[in-house]
Amino acid sequence: MVDRHPRQNPIDARPWTFYALGMLFALYMLFLYGPMLVIYTLSFQGPNGGVTFPIVDPSLDWFRDVWRKGQMADIPAAFSRSMALASVVSFLTVLISVAGGLAFRRPFRGGGVVFYIAISSLVMPSLLVGFGIGLGFQFLGLQPSLFTSALGAQLTWTLPFGLVTMFAVVNRFDRSWEEAASDLGATPFQRLRYVTVPILLPGILGVALSAFTLSYDEYARTTLTIGARNTLPLEIYALISSQTTPMLFALGTLTTAVSFLLIGTTLLFLVQTQQRRQWHRGPDVEPVGAWTRDTTSNL
């Protein structure tokens, strides 16, 4: 739209930069998805095939191998630990960072300090966070475990992430809706329950999804805080050095499928919410732009 020259036909006039950037984008997509597609394909390798092409007698053997409890790893147990931790992280992140995002809507004393602590926690090299927590537990004579040290370590990453996402979400929230609710006699709780939360729901879901997937795949903050029993990414990490079979690829395909399933479900739900609102409200000025910004801010 920028490059539309006023004297040219606006529909036909695509500047050369459009084609150049379009090409760059296509190549980037190839770069982004190419290697992933290679390992998805290779996970269907036959029992006698190797870790590269060609595929000899395609089979599901390596997927079965994932399920088998080996000497090195217990994948199903690690997977259930990861799911449990990610659920708790996601729940806490939503509660705490949504509240935090609401707090920052008005300036308050000490807000700056909290903000900079959150940003520092976000940019801190991940392993160092785990190192510090691990040291702390050692000094206190505590055993690191899934729902103490590992949970805390992951929250130092998902909470600031959720908070920054909430900033973008509440920035576009029109406070007159809340004022209207109060003027009509709503209690603070009713105002939150029936006005604020429903309006912010797409953003809140974005926070929940990002917290879940970030926790589910986290390894750098968790590795020194997990104790004896690994989460799935750490189990995969341990397998990399020992396992040189396509089983690793099958495992990669499965864990990515779980992420895709979660992302897909959330997106579907968001699209439905959006459509339902559209239907109630009638044609909107620019729902699409707002939605893009929502999604962008989730990064």
Place this chain on the structure above:
Amino acid sequence: MDAQAKLYEIPKARAIRRRHRRLPAWTVSWLQILPLTAILSLMFALPTALFLAVSFFDYDRTGIYPAFLLDNYREVFTSSSTLRVYGSTLKFTLVVWAITLFLGFNIAHFLIFHVRNGKVRIVLFLLCAIPFFTSAIIRTIAWIPFLGRSGAFNQALMGLHLTTHPLDFLLFSDFSVVVAYVHLYTPLMIGPIANSLSKIDRSLIEAARDAGASRWQTMANVIIPLSKTGIALGSILVMTQVMGDYFIVRQMSGGQSASIVSALSTEIQAMQYPPAAANAMVLVVIVAVMVGCLMRVVDIRKELVK
């Protein structure tokens, strides 16, 4: 009165009484922010202070002892292998930053300004964003069967008769480390820059056009200055990720290269906590200075919290 109306209805007197009892605004804010502050203090600020303290401690093979020594820091600054690792990490950071900035800016620009259909834009944007929410470990090792000596890329090159011998530099080299970094972290650049670009008022660009600015002049004088928040934010995310990495550099260089954090994790595994902590503090200071400089370019707080 039906059920729904009842739900919303509140006796007026009660509402007024409540209004009188309302907590002051700053108390509400603090109650809302308290859980976040508590968790970050306990799990981030306190542990950081702890390894700052440990970095001055004494140690031997059996344990660590409270002391105030500068030896651990002296070791960091005088050991040539440590300095080499710092140099190598900074080099990777710079190279990856330049590439992700180029890719991120151009892709964001394409999505925001060139894609006209809003739905197509969302789909393309999601295609860029979704891999960020999948496993970084899997996305890293996905390059191994792709770039290896008998990998898919070499097979394709030889199939097309572009080369007779498989290319060796593709995997387990600095090249493959950079490829994996760019692959993982470009979405961190695209997101914030696209966010900044989408906020630019289109009429400003039209005004530049009308005033006779060329495409490049518009880019240099209007679009880039207006997207500098996104550029700074993306740069912070990418740089800190590369500086904090220990897995990718080890995995993709086949153990030939090290990063600051991978050297540090070796020390941690050897239970040499004080030198590891000194190393960590130096890294934290470098990251803080870098982020601080970028924050001087834009006031991130003012941009984020409106």
